[in-house]
Amino acid sequence: MAGNSIGKIFKLTTFGESHGKAIGGIIDGCPGNVQLNLEEIQKGLDRRKPGQSKITTQRKESDTVKFLSGISETGLTLGTPIGFIIENEDQKSKDYGNLENIYRPSHADYTYQAKYGIREHRGGGRSSARETACRVVGGEIAKQILKFSKVNVNAFVSGVHDISLDLNTELDLSKIDDNIVRCPDALTAERMIECIQKAKKDGDSLGGIVTCFVDGCPVGIGEPVFDRLNAELAKSMFCINAVKGFELGSGFDSVRMKGSEHNDEFVLEEGEITTKTNNSGGIQGGISNGQRINFNVAFKPVATILQKQKTISKDLKEENYQVQGRHDPCVVPRAVPIVEAMAAMVILDNILLQKTTQL
Amino acid sequence: MAGNSIGKIFKLTTFGESHGKAIGGIIDGCPGNVQLNLEEIQKGLDRRKPGQSKITTQRKESDTVKFLSGISETGLTLGTPIGFIIENEDQKSKDYGNLENIYRPSHADYTYQAKYGIREHRGGGRSSARETACRVVGGEIAKQILKFSKVNVNAFVSGVHDISLDLNTELDLSKIDDNIVRCPDALTAERMIECIQKAKKDGDSLGGIVTCFVDGCPVGIGEPVFDRLNAELAKSMFCINAVKGFELGSGFDSVRMKGSEHNDEFVLEEGEITTKTNNSGGIQGGISNGQRINFNVAFKPVATILQKQKTISKDLKEENYQVQGRHDPCVVPRAVPIVEAMAAMVILDNILLQKTTQL
């Protein structure tokens, strides 16, 4: 109930404040006897970790995952819960004393204090995006299991501030990690990087868009009417820090379309049902239809900027404050593995659930 | 698990195919000893029912709710589950025989068949938007309970095809029901109605946008990290038929903003903390901050159009088909009470849950 779990069958629960001893989690409901590649999981984490390039925060943290249970010595899942921790190395390196009584604008300081009657102010505590590292652990495991069923999840950056990737061109998904911004088009990527570097120099931050494709999802996945696959995907994306919008398939553009244009005509392709267009984004009536599931996630410019700002203190006084040092000028490059993780967990969870729908 | 419930404390489970004997539901977890106004609930249903105006489907159905349990003779909630049914009057009036073997484009026929190995083809069965009537029952009860805490939920139409309401002007929410399209600005409403009538004449359908405001929500509501208030709202909207996009506060526009513009500065107003701007849309870190919660929901043009279309049959043959008679050229006017219902249930559910967060 208290919100730190996601999934029905494949269920991740996470814990941890950004400056406590460790963050970590438990994956319950992972199928037994599945061969995992633990090195690949760490590689997934490395895509999210801070300090990985000149356009992310320069904070250094190795984000090494340590598995404590649920996996045999040879990497086979036991079916039992997979417990893991990621130690917080950076936990004492910074003095957050001056933030103890300050509610930073557009951060969660004020709301956490109101909700729980107390808050951990160091590094944002539980509200820090550091928590998402645990999701990447869950997501990488989900991605490995999905690959056994030929389901692939790929996310990439399709927008940074006013620079957009043209999604109507052919995209080579193998090139996503060829550049530090994680946009599969090299030219667009370059412009995005420049744009982010400019914001970094200004101590400002920028919004962006992450697009995600799920290929190979079988027909019939998703639980109407309230737990539709699109609804679960929407929720899973909106629980990532800084997300302000989600759209599936034709998304907000569908508003200006007519039914006669928007309907996805069924056609046969090599004897199999497919659709001529994919405005539905691979989901109809809340259930996957076998086409590519594609969606966009809008990220706001993150709240931490290095410019001077006004705010209110815990004892209701007006204050000026300014953050020193390091910040993420645009989160979308690091958000890519998080979007993939959330999508992979949702898809796997619903594939497992579908096994119960027919005898 | 099977997806027909929503909510944690205040939990609605619905049942019913569009052409079975009845649809209905159970509300579990409604607080006891609360005075309900049952007539107001029926009025809410009347805002959703078909045949209510010239721009909705002409199908006639009275949608009368019948409460079976959980409410005393004087309208007090008993704390026990509230069971209710809405009989299907129109259930035998139409011959759906020709649809038995057809997968209608952009409907859920094909996906339901794949998911369950069987489907009720009459009127779309469970995938019909008729099911949402049950949500309006739950939502109207939630709205009545929220009003005791001075929380108000209002939705309205802000876009129809290429006609948009300017959300930066002062809106008079009391005028939402003054016109049949449910747009609070009379002039814009008129243009929207014209536009829908044109589509109706063409046998085509149009997309639209519903905007929702939640006013008076206390600070501290919502459960991070996975069940953030925004994530629950996103999910609840995406489980409405035909929804393709959701955005909170600054939404997709935030992508092109800088942090220095986007941050909502905290200020004091009559000794209370408030924010100068509301790009956050009333939610920070997944928790309400006391400001107006505002979001937009994008609806695609519905799949039922009266034009001839190509498709595939159950036995994998190409078919032409054409629906006769009645259709909803644009669902947003009827979607308004559904959006309100889902929002109200989510907010109430999280307000009840918050009671457990501190001793």
Add this chain to the structure above:
Amino acid sequence: MAGNSIGKIFKLTTFGESHGKAIGGIIDGCPGNVQLNLEEIQKGLDRRKPGQSKITTQRKESDTVKFLSGISETGLTLGTPIGFIIENEDQKSKDYGNLENIYRPSHADYTYQAKYGIREHRGGGRSSARETACRVVGGEIAKQILKFSKVNVNAFVSGVHDISLDLNTELDLSKIDDNIVRCPDALTAERMIECIQKAKKDGDSLGGIVTCFVDGCPVGIGEPVFDRLNAELAKSMFCINAVKGFELGSGFDSVRMKGSEHNDEFVLEEGEITTKTNNSGGIQGGISNGQRINFNVAFKPVATILQKQKTISKDLKEENYQVQGRHDPCVVPRAVPIVEAMAAMVILDNILLQKTTQL
């Protein structure tokens, strides 16, 4: 959360007060495309209904179930929620006026009032065992689906007051319904019936024991560590009215045994693993081991007796009161189908869940 649902995959939610318009429920998560026999379901209900014999309450109620959704015209499950109602025929026939302000001893009047701040006093409202009729509907459906997998659930009366059935003799389960007390041994049954008739004449009530056997449950069912199959069975029995005890296999007798006597030795039988004894009651480590699952459920003498009693009123005054008319002198004969229903739902639910445990 509010307690009116049971099951994870195959989930029953019930509603209804004993003297409201109807009781009913929703079964969500029933697998699709399964052939049901609706007449058999009604027969199950007839085994529970009041007035069925001289040793049950003489109250007459036909308990006719009416299915509203989730089942096709030919009795195939649709995979969608199965909604059903049972109308309350007896709802106006009795004047409960004098009970409005009385807390009957060992009934739930006082505790419901405290919990919800209000209570429906007519016929016990929600706390009436009438609610269990809805469970029989769910249980009969579960039993039919289990039979496709050759799993059989049989309960019978093994104790009434001081008369016990010898469980170490060979029992013929086909004879359970040969007598009105539902004890498979004719001689013991006769003594039980006499004993109950004596109590009835005295206006008193008696306790009893229902024993349940689940045969054919596959190995590997149940979810340790908290949702063990035995734990779920224990819970499911303890949510039946008047239950005071539950024991699995050797049960309370195991206390006086030694490990060397109690351990169930594994042996081979026709090449398959089986156990020499079954003190485990078919469950080891919370998971079924393929042997017969057997357990006993202790029922107290029900609280409604026709003798004069003292009690306290709502306004805290001492009162004498006496119930007139009809009562169940011993509930175990009517509890048999309820025990079967709960067991069947738990077993089916866990069999469905097990499908998700391996890829």
Add this chain to the structure above:
Amino acid sequence: MAGNSIGKIFKLTTFGESHGKAIGGIIDGCPGNVQLNLEEIQKGLDRRKPGQSKITTQRKESDTVKFLSGISETGLTLGTPIGFIIENEDQKSKDYGNLENIYRPSHADYTYQAKYGIREHRGGGRSSARETACRVVGGEIAKQILKFSKVNVNAFVSGVHDISLDLNTELDLSKIDDNIVRCPDALTAERMIECIQKAKKDGDSLGGIVTCFVDGCPVGIGEPVFDRLNAELAKSMFCINAVKGFELGSGFDSVRMKGSEHNDEFVLEEGEITTKTNNSGGIQGGISNGQRINFNVAFKPVATILQKQKTISKDLKEENYQVQGRHDPCVVPRAVPIVEAMAAMVILDNILLQKTTQL
């Protein structure tokens, strides 16, 4: 779903095999801003740890809990999830090689293998009672929070093999820990200890009974109809290793009672409603009535004995085997803190849930 969580609001999820790196858990939904005493939690664990006395297993393990999140530096709960681990010190000290292919009688080896398609054989893996240490952590936190509301949970040993404590005498609960068997009557305790020592010498094991009293539970706690307080307690006890029976209040003895004897007459005591007798065991209609909640839990003689036994191997061959070294001749002394932990978590969980039942 996969069974490693318990609780609705105050929710414990555990992980860990007995011979992996660590066991641990996450408590989600612990109210914020509550002062904890971490040393007391460790003391609770010490009551459960192996090697604590001459009548428990001589295996030595310090069972030191390490909190990783959710608690401030001064011991205040943050409202966020409390993550913790207990490292496995003994993990490499023993060679379990010979058990890899053996299914030990009345252990969970065979059933785990069938369920998950794989099993961790060292020390029983996940099925080991070692996992219950994590529950004690959750339970001790629950007990501390309950004490703020004057709710006290005390368990003690009331039976060992054929030696029973007379529960009708006045018991001094402060004396429970005065002896190593945890029976509050010194004389009975001595006889129990002797009895256990005899079994230990024989390499055999004995069953026993733990009785639990919950005092001070407010009226109105528990969620009918399926999640009754008694049902939740029954489940929580049956998820402890080796439990075979559970009874509330009059329990199995109620079978031989008449309603006229069994009914608990309401009386006034200093202006407050109380009952003359407490056959109900403090719960009526699934809801607490303010009286002492009391129940008995039957434990079988544990399966590990030091005598030679026959069994079957993984490749279906008959085998003889004999465990060397250390075993728990009777688990009830160490089960006392586990029973308290489970009861405390269930009661606290339901007290928190009750906050949502009225506005």
